[in-house]
Amino acid sequence: MGSGHGTELNLTLKVWRQKNSKAAGSFETHQLTGISTDMSFLEMFDVLNEKLISEGKEAIAFDHDCREGICGMCSMYINGRPHGPKQGVTTCQLHMRSFKNGDTIVVEPWRSAAFPVIKDLAVDRSAFDRIIASGGYISVNTGNAQDANNILIPKTDADEAFGAAACIGCGACVAACKNSSAMLFVSAKVSQLALLPQGQVERKERVKKMVAAMDEEGFGNCTNTGACEAECPKGISLENIARMNRELMGATFK
Amino acid sequence: MSQGFLKSSIGKKFVMGLTGLFLISFLVVHCFINCLIFFNDGGLTFNIGADFMAHNWLIRAGELVLFFGLIVHVIQALLLTLENKKARPIGYAKIDGAANSSWYSRSMGLLGTLLLMFLIIHLVHFWVKSRFTGLPGEDANGNENLYAVMQETFKMAWVVVLYALSMISLAYHLLHGFQSAFQTLGLNHKVYTPIIKKAGIAFSILIPFIFALMPILMFLGIIK
Numbered sequence A: 001m002g003s004g005h006g007t008e009l010n011l012t013l014k015v016w017r018q019k020n021s022k023a024a025g026s027f028e029t030h031q032l033t034g035i036s037t038d039m040s041f042l043e044m045f046d047v048l049n050e051k052l053i054s055e056g057k058e059a060i061a062f063d064h065d066c067r068e069g070i071c072g073m074c075s076m077y078i079n080g081r082p083h084g085p086k087q088g089v090t091t092c093q094l095h096m097r098s099f100k101n102g103d104t105i106v107v108e109p110w111r112s113a114a115f116p117v118i119k120d121l122a123v124d125r126s127a128f129d130r131i132i133a134s135g136g137y138i139s140v141n142t143g144n145a146q147d148a149n150n151i152l153i154p155k156t157d158a159d160e161a162f163g164a165a166a167c168i169g170c171g172a173c174v175a176a177c178k179n180s181s182a183m184l185f186v187s188a189k190v191s192q193l194a195l196l197p198q199g200q201v202e203r204k205e206r207v208k209k210m211v212a213a214m215d216e217e218g219f220g221n222c223t224n225t226g227a228c229e230a231e232c233p234k235g236i237s238l239e240n241i242a243r244m245n246r247e248l249m250g251a252t253f254k
Numbered sequence B: 001m002s003q004g005f006l007k008s009s010i011g012k013k014f015v016m017g018l019t020g021l022f023l024i025s026f027l028v029v030h031c032f033i034n035c036l037i038f039f040n041d042g043g044l045t046f047n048i049g050a051d052f053m054a055h056n057w058l059i060r061a062g063e064l065v066l067f068f069g070l071i072v073h074v075i076q077a078l079l080l081t082l083e084n085k086k087a088r089p090i091g092y093a094k095i096d097g098a099a100n101s102s103w104y105s106r107s108m109g110l111l112g113t114l115l116l117m118f119l120i121i122h123l124v125h126f127w128v129k130s131r132f133t134g135l136p137g138e139d140a141n142g143n144e145n146l147y148a149v150m151q152e153t154f155k156m157a158w159v160v161v162l163y164a165l166s167m168i169s170l171a172y173h174l175l176h177g178f179q180s181a182f183q184t185l186g187l188n189h190k191v192y193t194p195i196i197k198k199a200g201i202a203f204s205i206l207i208p209f210i211f212a213l214m215p216i217l218m219f220l221g222i223i224k
């Protein structure tokens, strides 16, 4: 039989362990045997954690929630890449069939001054929340929801806005970028609203405030390497970054 | 112009992109003038061009703007690179950069530093002589003989090797920089961006190649 059912792997896992945000961390090595290739990467961690707990040791802290690729919580930097070796997936969607028997897998937390480690592989991504809070909203009248076709939106705009709105705020773009730049995330959030009629009221103030908040949090400056786009599990395009640059220029010079 | 914009990360990049494109425009002019050596007439045509460049007040003023642009580009590059280092105080133990980006896009600071070192040596070779310490007399047309300096300089093998290697650095700096500058300025378009990228690749290979050809052909005695 090919890859898939019944195949089991023996692996060496090097995992970053760190007690808290203040402590200095280090790698811990674990030998794993009989890992099914049908397991997700997070399930492999569940197996390891159960073993650790049964041995009376402390389980490895890692973020996860939906386990179906939509919440953006899972955040491991696996063998030198955010979310591991596959393009367009989150860590919860990564399966052990992407690895070979005998592999050594290095697992690290997202590394960025703006994403301090909370514990082990879990990092604090509330910097993203503060950027959203600074301007990533629209003014709406409260009351009954309008009829969906009351405001007509060109198909191309709707499609681009929808594409930008697919961002799940996982932070892989920051983790992948050599500069720890948050431009892909922020530009997706700016674009999604700038493209739609509902976003026009705060359009200029929004981009100024969100870029200022992004800089404030200590993310680095974009150098257009494109690593973010290549690693984004939701295929957010670099076009959004160019759009945000235009939006900021438009908001500044007009 | 808003102070806030230039202090923002995007504003700093904007300055980088504009000065980068300005330096690219200078490369075009510089390359055209230097191509006059390919007339292979003992530098007579080239010296006409060089003499004109040295004495036209507009060009001299442009030279000042050029130095200013280069200095701003370099200072801004330094600031950006330092800030970006600070944004990741603890690095990764294992990085698979090749999986998501080109090595030269990640090495703009290094390539730029090599270019800066080259530019200093290059200025000492030619610009300092032509502007300050004087040239070795005039050619048959009565023009200042900058060509003679080229001939002297490119007799030295290490100089030729240095120039050729530096042009490789320039090529890679431009391979990323050319298209990157357009993205920075917000010019990303479904139809034009692929064209800009292709034009950028052609430019990044052609211009450094022609530049590198000059010392090599003079060293080999093919251009006399």
Ligand code: HEM
Residues within 6 Å of the ligand: A222, A223, A224, B013, B014, B016, B017, B018, B019, B020, B021, B023, B024, B027, B073, B074, B077, B078, B080, B081, B108, B109, B110, B111, B112, B113, B115, B116, B119, B173, B174, B176, B177, B178, B180, B181, B182, B184, B185
């Ligand atoms: C003839 C000389 C040069 C030309 C034509 C040139 C051109 C460019 C261009 C077009 C960019 C892209 C700007 C952008 O992405 O918006 C760039 C970026 C850059 N340059 Fe230069 N450059 C030159 C010399 C230098 C020197 C001497 C240095 C350094 C000391 C330098 C350092 C950098 C750095 C670090 C970047 C990356 C910044 C970024 O991508 O955001 N460059 N250059």
Ligand code: SF4
Residues within 6 Å of the ligand: A166, A167, A168, A169, A170, A171, A172, A173, A174, A184, A185, A188, A228, A231, A232, A233, A234, A235, A236
């Ligand atoms: S842009 Fe992509 S990589 Fe960045 S936070 Fe959004 S979904 Fe994650």
Ligand code: FES
Residues within 6 Å of the ligand: A063, A064, A065, A066, A067, A068, A069, A070, A071, A072, A073, A074, A090, A091, A092, A093
């Ligand atoms: S756990 Fe929700 S995206 Fe992975």
